[in-house]
Amino acid sequence: MKVFIYPTNSLVLSDLVERFGHEPLAIMQEIGKKVRTQSLDSPPINITPEDPKLGLKYAAVEVPSGVRGRMSLFDPLISNADAAIVVHDPAPSFGCMGCARTNELVNFLIRAKKIPLLELDYPSSEDDAKEFVYKISRFLKSLTEGKK
Amino acid sequence: MDTLTKMVVINSEKVLPSDIVIKLYQSKADVMIKETCFGVIVSGERSVVNTLLDEIRKMDPYGIFIKERGLAPGEQYRCRATRRGGARPGFHSIETENKMLPLIAAALKALDKGEIPKQKQRKKKLDVERFKEIIKQTEVS
């Protein structure tokens, strides 16, 4: 199944989802599509002034352009998600994940989709990490079993 | 060609980035390889990259972590060497997550051993009445 992850650029989440046999929906793949298409018209990541307009699908024009531009990147991830893993209070990550307002909106849209959702706290100790990985493995397994 | 770039982050006592690079070269696959501070970046045809990295992961399943990367290795607009100064924003994200990898490795080992971790209770806010009592007691003393 296609599993949306939050933070959407997380190495750990991306790795775990793939490790347990699912397809992570991560922002890197959207950046990859952007930079690999034709020529790089708008360096560094080929987001052009058209992208914030595409973001109007999620937020009105009064919402800052940086939020709307990011939303246009997140759009395919949100649309294609069959399930989601969301980590609360993650360590800060930057760039695509650098705007708190965008992150709030993405979280809301994922919850509003009513798809299988696992919400977790960011681990801070070895015990936390064990619980974190265990819950993720169980959740991902349940998705496979549910499909059967 | 359906290109894919993946980042192999190494947090291993057994495997060095150079070991991975040698193994990748030995495969003679048509991929671009770049060693970085955190491990190795591999770029090439999607299926080739995925198959190769499945093998690489087996070198140390608890010490090798993999994620996709949007930009190709050494991309000039983002690379610190050509961008005049600071790292691309994603670098700091990897820097942060890298610190967490030993915890995740330990957790993966425990999972494979069949350990079931204790569920931690989430902290609740202190009851207001109890808080009032504590304040009163503190005032007296």
Place this chain on the structure above:
Amino acid sequence: MTSSENPVRIAELSCGLEYSGIQKEIESATKQVNAVMVYPEVDISDIDNIEEEFGLKVASPDLKLMMARAKAIVTGKVHVDAVFVATCFRCAEAAIVRSEVRRYIHEHTGIPVISYSFTERTTAGTLLTRMEALTTTARRKSLLARDKQSGLTAGIDSGSTTTKAVVMKDNKIIGKGWVPTIKVLESAEEAYENALKEAGVDRKDIQALGTTGYGRFLLGEHFKADLIQEEITVNSKGAVYLADKQKGTATVLDIGGMDNKAISVMDGIPGMFTMGGICAGASGRFLEMTAKRLGVSITELGALAVKGNAQNVKMNSYCIVFGIQSLVNSLATGSKPEDVAAAACHSVAEQLFEQQLQEIDVKEPVIMVGGTSLIEGLPKAVEELLKVKVIVPENAQYIGAVGAALLASGFISR
């Protein structure tokens, strides 16, 4: 702006630029002024600790990164000549950080800083004048230190509405020309000729010439000017010179025909500044239209406004169309022309206050310059809003031309 000079290193402290799709526009504007954007190096520990050190807690990680990069500049970890602080328009969290970061760098380093809030519609053209001013301040500190005019020099200011020229000799204005801008070159020729005539000197005797304003490049080429300079730098210099406030802080306000400038100045050098150009309702054009509706000339509007009370006229909009309509309606319902004139001045002052003065530190003395400063009602309205005394120096309408003539005297071969 010669290519032999090293490029000016401008630190880019931003949030949302790349995602608004305009990073390319920034790069293009900096390239045109022979500058490069640099990105101060920080470690993750710098970012982790910055909120505590800076004292500002924010939710957006990219804003933490911005503060950490600002600190890298202030502590000298990275060397830059200027700083560009930019965040998304309409983001409140970013506006707070942008403002504090700009102030922090300005106060601790004296490195010139500009602050800008962008949308996806921001273009290299919009940024060019700002980048030009920023790089000039960084590059030509010695030129800007000049506080007296010497020799026989001239300055021409080609504005969107009017073209002004002055001839100066030994620190005195000896000739002035002022004509409406119709064709850039012809109007400049006429204004310059008038100034020369009044001064009683020959064009060939002028030792150095400076041009500024919208038409500066065209005029610079035509007149073979020694100095071609944007109006932020020139007007700052001109304002403190004319008001005799060359040392210390000052705030320069210029409501132009097409856009407004608010500049925070230290020892005659612009530190922070904003330029507006989105709304005609906040420009001199609004006052021109009001004067036309009232059947008075623009030179009479100010005196009329001083006699009136803006509170007696209800305005529903700042817009040049709907605002003027409000004024016309109130005339029809019996409002006095002087109250209408005062209301128009208030409307323009309020927009300046709401849109631009929030972006800079308003430090006294506040000097108003440009043609609109002579519309007495306008400085009065600004005084009422800011609760400070506003200075309008003599010859304030020639500000750009005077600044250009003053700075040009630095080019007389020694």
